[in-house]
Amino acid sequence: xxxxxxxxxxxxxxxxxxxxxxxxxxxxxxxxxxxxxxxxxxxxxxxxxxxxxxxxxxxxxxxxxxxxxxxxxxxxxxxxxxxxxxxxxxxxxxxxxxxxxxxxxxxxxxxxxxxxxxxxxxxxxxxxxxxxxxxxxxxxxxxxxxxxxxxxxxxxxxxxxxxxxxxxxxxxxxxxxxxxxxxxxxxxxxxxxxxxxxxxxxxxxxxxxxxxxxxxxxxxxxxxxxxxxxxxxxxxxxxxxxxxx
Numbered sequence: 001x002x003x004x005x006x007x008x009x010x011x012x013x014x015x016x017x018x019x020x021x022x023x024x025x026x027x028x029x030x031x032x033x034x035x036x037x038x039x040x041x042x043x044x045x046x047x048x049x050x051x052x053x054x055x056x057x058x059x060x061x062x063x064x065x066x067x068x069x070x071x072x073x074x075x076x077x078x079x080x081x082x083x084x085x086x087x088x089x090x091x092x093x094x095x096x097x098x099x100x101x102x103x104x105x106x107x108x109x110x111x112x113x114x115x116x117x118x119x120x121x122x123x124x125x126x127x128x129x130x131x132x133x134x135x136x137x138x139x140x141x142x143x144x145x146x147x148x149x150x151x152x153x154x155x156x157x158x159x160x161x162x163x164x165x166x167x168x169x170x171x172x173x174x175x176x177x178x179x180x181x182x183x184x185x186x187x188x189x190x191x192x193x194x195x196x197x198x199x200x201x202x203x204x205x206x207x208x209x210x211x212x213x214x215x216x217x218x219x220x221x222x223x224x225x226x227x228x229x230x231x232x233x234x235x236x237x238x239x240x241x242x243x244x245x
Contacts, residue, residue: 045136
């Protein structure tokens with residue numbers, strides 16, 4: 001079972017297919033004696049591609065049955081994400097049929113592009129093809145490296161060729177200038193989602209889902225159970241208020 005989130009919004013129908021492409025920044029060079037070689041460089045940004053359906057009717061099998069929103073709600077959100085030029089949080093949770101978590105994706109992305117398709121005879125349902133790209137927020141830090149000034153060059157100057165006469169040479173003193181070099185380093189800062197202190201259980205919630213959406217780590221559902229004195233993690237009540245870590 002899959003669940004897809006864009007920021008806090010759960011998508012009503014999980015995509016049938018989800019592509020995660022890892023781009024490469026490698027380059028190739030041609031050497032005379034070797035031929036073509038591959039220059040390995042840092043890993044590229046990931047590109048996430050999928051198609052989703054935004055239902056216009058409250059079908060009983062959609063994931064947002066208890067919090068239904070029409071297609072226009074999501075279309076306005078996508079446009080706002082694109083116009084804001086700010087990254088959004090993209091979350092994919094993966095569960096076994098018995099509710100056991102497999103692994104998840106939780107990453108900042110930018111909305112690269114999307115196209116909206118409406119098909120006749122589908123009663124207002126909207127199809128969206130969406131491309132998201134991994135987002136990294138760099139900060140620049142300046143580091144100055146001061147070289148150590150050296151002593152005189154040429155402790156032993158060369159002796160000129162003698163043509164029957166004697167020559168006397170003096171050492172040549174050449175000071176080495178100080179060189180100031182500035183390097184730019186990149187430090188990645190990933191925004192941390194603010195943790196809630198309390199949460200009221202809603203219809204369809206599980207402790208794992210609450211830990212995933214509120215603490216960004218579904219495996220911490222056991223910590224929530226211990227903190228709230230819950231003996232059976234599968235027996236929670238709608239409206240119950242949980243303390244979070």
